[in-house]
Amino acid sequence: MFWLQQIFNGITQGSIYALMAIGYSIILGIIGLVTFVHGEVIMIGAFAGFFMVTFLKANFFLAVLAGFAASWLLGIIIERVCYRPFRSGPREIALIATIGLSILLRSLSQVTFGTEQKLMPDLLNSHFIPLGQIRITNIQLLIIFTVFILALLLHQFFYKTKTGIALRAVSMNKQAAALLGVHVNRTILLGNALGCALGGVSGVLLGIYYNSVHPVMGASVAMKAFTATVFGGIGSIPGAALGGILLGIFENLGVAIFSSGYRDIISFSILILILLIRPQGILGRKELER
């Protein structure tokens, strides 16, 4: 019972990581660069959901939608500010631009939203669903369900629609995609906005699961998103999802076996191990260095 409970908690936490990692993976693929502003994207999404719920008394679905929309917009801004002006310049410039924007956004939201941790009200009357010996809350189920549906939709989008295929093409090779008539600039903008929007949704889910939003909540979860992405395989969306869920499970089992003080040690040891043994990640494909 103890272990099953821990694993189930891990899956819930992991599915939120998975959503963050999918978004991160899309951005990483389309931009070709690590982003440092993802934590703040998640935070802005969470606050959008928070304001929807607190001031407009919105339901779960609308809160998630608000998070999606707000972070989508932010994604467009990020692309315009951090990536487009420096596309032909050295890659470090864009990288540092994202660090700068992340600090700006974090401080700005502390000024505008206040520095305190905010309470995200319980959207659903949280109650248990007894399942044998383990206890599962309806919120946990809803989170897992939401992430699952989003992942399915994304899969359809990437493999069945023209835009999705264009996105994948640009991730693989920008020049070749352009030669074949893909509108590269627009596709990059779309890809970045989509990745950010998924981050926003995961922010709302985090807020709902832990009942709190905070202007500085982004930094630590963004690091987890990055770990899950590398773990699952850079550029692979199913890999990112798997990486997120496994990371969640490992963290919870790590706490159960060792001590909670070792939680981050476990996740980052996994990161280092993966980089050493299988740099392309679990489901990543081997690629030539660009």
Next chain:
Amino acid sequence: MSKKRLILALTIIFSIAGSVLAAPAGTVKIGLSAPITGNLAEYGENFKYSVLMAADKINANGGIRGRKLVVDIQDSKGDPKEAALIAQKFVQDQEILATIGEFSSTSSLAAAPIYERYGLVQLSPTASHPDFAKAGQYMFGIIGTQDAEGPFNAKYIAKKYLKLKSVAAIYVNNDWGLVTKDRFIEAARGEGIKVTSQQPFFETEKDFNAVLTKIRATNPEGIFIAAMYNEAALICRQIKKLGWNVKLMAPSSVFSEKLLEIGGEAVEGLATNTFFALTDPDPKVQVYINEFRKRAGRNPNLHAASAYDSALLLAEAIRKAGFNRKAIRDQLAQTKNFPGITGKITFTPVGDVVRKYKILVVENGQWVVKKDYTQ
């Protein structure tokens, strides 16, 4: 050549004039080092509101020895390295006569050697690590240390009030969390309470399900939550979501309106201690609470009240000792029965305060004083 000399002469004149102008005779300056931005920003904000309120009050009553009190606020971002840099800055600024800070025990300890070396008072409103005041002659802490709070929590809250036979501890993994947990656990063992589990967590942690499930497996009657109110509220919520019926207790760091707001029903029954209560009938406490509410738009908590007392305490010491850093330290060390809004303050020889506590419990979403040991 003569032009160069002229420039040199002008530079010298201006720099002398500048330094004279920068120190108008009518002011007296104290430093405030606090986490104004960063993860701990809301705690730093409490300091800022309270210290500025105290300064305004002092200035409205004619200042200190006829001089206006000015507060130089520096933002440490909650980072011990920054706190040490601010200490460097303060000790070199000869106008600064004494300082208030830092919020966390970790930052206060990091800055302590610098203040000590250059002989400038660091008075912390909140650092409760027993080693802080011992770190030097110039270190003062007024919140009381865990040496006193731990045994109180164990004897009066765990044993007498909650009647626990076994207890587990969850604590934030920093200087303060560790020592708070240690002092409580030692004392609890001394009272014959069985300790089933002790688990740390990291400061930015949001997910306590794993660690709580683990603690739950050891089946304690009560849980001691050594955390700030934000984390403590989340921990209580997650305990509730686990469907775990366990008695909750925590150190004084959880006493805040914010705990009730974030914790909701989940913090019902949580027992802690304090020496500052919003229901205190003392008129000067009520004046403070009303003024704080007006400025900050929320109720003050223990940290805020303690920062207010720190500022008044320093002002009093400067008034008596004059404008000299060493004299201020000596005066401060002699403080006896200073009537603060958090009770009477008397420094021990090492420079901390022995507090007397009230047991405070959450009942129907309100903080209620259960037993008063401050008399």
